[in-house]
Amino acid sequence: MQQLGKAELKRLRALKTEHGREQHRLFVAEGYRLVRAALEASAAVTRIVMTPEFAHSSAGKELSQLAQGDKGIPLTIVEERVFRDIAATTHAQGVAAIVRMPGWPSRAPWQSGLTVALYRVRDPGNLGTIWRSAAWFGADRLVLSKGCVDPHNPKAVRATMGGIFYVPCEPVEDLANWLAAARAAGYRILAADVRGESDRWPADAKEAVLVAGGETEPLDPSVLRVVETTLRIPCWGAGDSLNVAMAVSILLDEWRRSQGDQLRPTGPSQGRGEPE
Amino acid sequence: MQQLGKAELKRLRALKTEHGREQHRLFVAEGYRLVRAALEASAAVTRIVMTPEFAHSSAGKELSQLAQGDKGIPLTIVEERVFRDIAATTHAQGVAAIVRMPGWPSRAPWQSGLTVALYRVRDPGNLGTIWRSAAWFGADRLVLSKGCVDPHNPKAVRATMGGIFYVPCEPVEDLANWLAAARAAGYRILAADVRGESDRWPADAKEAVLVAGGETEPLDPSVLRVVETTLRIPCWGAGDSLNVAMAVSILLDEWRRSQGDQLRPTGPSQGRGEPE
Numbered sequence: 176m177q178q179l180g181k182a183e184l185k186r187l188r189a190l191k192t193e194h195g196r197e198q199h200r201l202f203v204a205e206g207y208r209l210v211r212a213a214l215e216a217s218a219a220v221t222r223i224v225m226t227p228e229f230a231h232s233s234a235g236k237e238l239s240q241l242a243q244g245d246k247g248i249p250l251t252i253v254e255e256r257v258f259r260d261i262a263a264t265t266h267a268q269g270v271a272a273i274v275r276m277p278g279w280p281s282r283a284p285w286q287s288g289l290t291v292a293l294y295r296v297r298d299p300g301n302l303g304t305i306w307r308s309a310a311w312f313g314a315d316r317l318v319l320s321k322g323c324v325d326p327h328n329p330k331a332v333r334a335t336m337g338g339i340f341y342v343p344c345e346p347v348e349d350l351a352n353w354l355a356a357a358r359a360a361g362y363r364i365l366a367a368d369v370r371g372e373s374d375r376w377p378a379d380a381k382e383a384v385l386v387a388g389g390e391t392e393p394l395d396p397s398v399l400r401v402v403e404t405t406l407r408i409p410c411w412g413a414g415d416s417l418n419v420a421m422a423v424s425i426l427l428d429e430w431r432r433s434q435g436d437q438l439r440p441t442g443p444s445q446g447r448g449e450p451e
Numbered sequence: 452m453q454q455l456g457k458a459e460l461k462r463l464r465a466l467k468t469e470h471g472r473e474q475h476r477l478f479v480a481e482g483y484r485l486v487r488a489a490l491e492a493s494a495a496v497t498r499i500v501m502t503p504e505f506a507h508s509s510a511g512k513e514l515s516q517l518a519q520g521d522k523g524i525p526l527t528i529v530e531e532r533v534f535r536d537i538a539a540t541t542h543a544q545g546v547a548a549i550v551r552m553p554g555w556p557s558r559a560p561w562q563s564g565l566t567v568a569l570y571r572v573r574d575p576g577n578l579g580t581i582w583r584s585a586a587w588f589g590a591d592r593l594v595l596s597k598g599c600v601d602p603h604n605p606k607a608v609r610a611t612m613g614g615i616f617y618v619p620c621e622p623v624e625d626l627a628n629w630l631a632a633a634r635a636a637g638y639r640i641l642a643a644d645v646r647g648e649s650d651r652w653p654a655d656a657k658e659a660v661l662v663a664g665g666e667t668e669p670l671d672p673s674v675l676r677v678v679e680t681t682l683r684i685p686c687w688g689a690g691d692s693l694n695v696a697m698a699v700s701i702l703l704d705e706w707r708r709s710q711g712d713q714l715r716p717t718g719p720s721q722g723r724g725e726p727e
Binding site: 208283304307308311312314334336337338342411415416417420421431 | 484488492559560561563576580583584585586587588589590610612613614617618684685686687688689690691692693694696697700701704705707
């Protein structure tokens with residue numbers, strides 16, 4: 176068991192802000208499932224922090240073993256009060272991993288040809304949930320425009336439920352330029368759009384980028400100019416739109432169904448980085 | 452313009468708690484899109500509250516006109532400070548509608564044969580987003596087990612983005628019993644399950660109930676016993692599961708695709724209660 180020095184505590188506290196995270200190149204992954212996912216994915220965990228209560232639970236013992244077994248990751252027990260200082264969420268279950276940035280691999284452990292590009296998705300829960308779905312369906316990477324929420328935001332990290340440790344995420348300066356280059360390189364550029372022209376994933380779109388925008392803002396005309404096909408999810412009842420994370424997840428499912436069996440499904444808990 | 456009396460303000464403040472909402476049979480729908488959706492769906496709005504700043508915006512003028520035109524709904528301008536007392540969310544945009552419970556119609560304005568039944572979904576954002584997707588895809592109703600979040604929770608209401616005003620929601624005492632009765636009445640009982648047996652919506656399931664559970668808790672054995680077919684969404688990458696709202700939305704999309712064109716899609720903003 177290690178103690179948290181004053182300087183170290185100050186550093187961990189600073190990770191609540193984007194500035195602090197950037198400065199220290201560290202971020203916090205909170206909660207049992209996420210910490211376990213970080214360890215299982217062999218993310219660059221520098222330290223695990225637990226409350227005494229969590230440390231004595233069976234989940235605490237399991238994580239301690241995982242962390243200290245062959246990995247030798249330092250484990251620190253801190254008082255409840257100190258833990259709350261480090262954790263950003265109210266219900267953090269008493270365990271958090273401090274992870275070295277960026278936290279994701281330089282490339283996905285599989286190769287599927289699909290990139291998800293997000294335009295001004297500001298809600299951390301939506302970004303994180305999209306990340307989780309991108310990992311589930313085996314997208315190769317995420318690309319974030321300016322104006323997206325910080326991918327190391329604690330709520331975003333938490334909502335990925337571990338997806339952050341499998342799918343690389345690349346912020347880009349100018350999304351329209353980036354998409355134009357991808358298109359020139361042979362990628363099909365598709366976009367989710369509530370008034371889109373097609374309601375089927377184009378069967379021949381193997382190397383593709385799926386673009387989706389935030390809730391309140393339509394895609395910028397400069398982005399739309401680079402898009403080849405807009406995809407819609409037909410409305411059968413009522414509403415102005417679907418939540419962006421729902422729309423992206425549905426289109427990822429449709430993408431997979433349209434591609435048949437090029438990759439074999441890995442099944443839950445088996446997608447541990449073995450390319451098919 | 453009306454003033455808020457002391458007693459009325461106290462009543463509105465009480466709507467932040469489930470107890471207060473039940474007592475007064477009222478709930479609060481916050482934000483421009485949601486208030487507009489309530490007015491367009493002709494929900495039982497008893498009052499609209501705005502900050503002076505919002506009242507002077509073009510959105511404020513639009514909503515005032517909608518509310519007062521033929522509906523004659525009272526409109527109250529309150530100071531920012533008072534508004535914050537009523538609104539539960541930090542970014543409430545300065546407008547809220549007070550709606551008489553339950554807020555949803557006694558039956559959906561369409562007839563599709565599909566019910567979504569949720570087991571212990573505790574996260575208000577997940578419940579609300581499922582509701583929004585249920586409305587989009589034209590599900591007939593939601594059914595909530597004991598242990599689900601209060602459907603009038605402000606975060607849940609907000610995440611429905613208006614779906615609450617189209618799809619009825621029915622809390623049931625004992626979900627397993629309720630499902631058994633539905634099965635006896637001829638409904639197919641399907642459940643989303645990460646280890647499910649089928650990855651296609653059964654083409655012959657026309658009158659069906661889709662059961663989905665909360666994040667951390669598997670479906671109770673008593674519930675599973677009534678389920679005929681478990682549906683899985685194959686994993687092609689990594690992860691333990693999908694978010695429950697993603698899973699339900701994806702299965703709703705698959706349901707619609709499996710059913711062909713029995714209902715015509717209504718398209719965004721056109722699903723105003725006309726059964727096809």
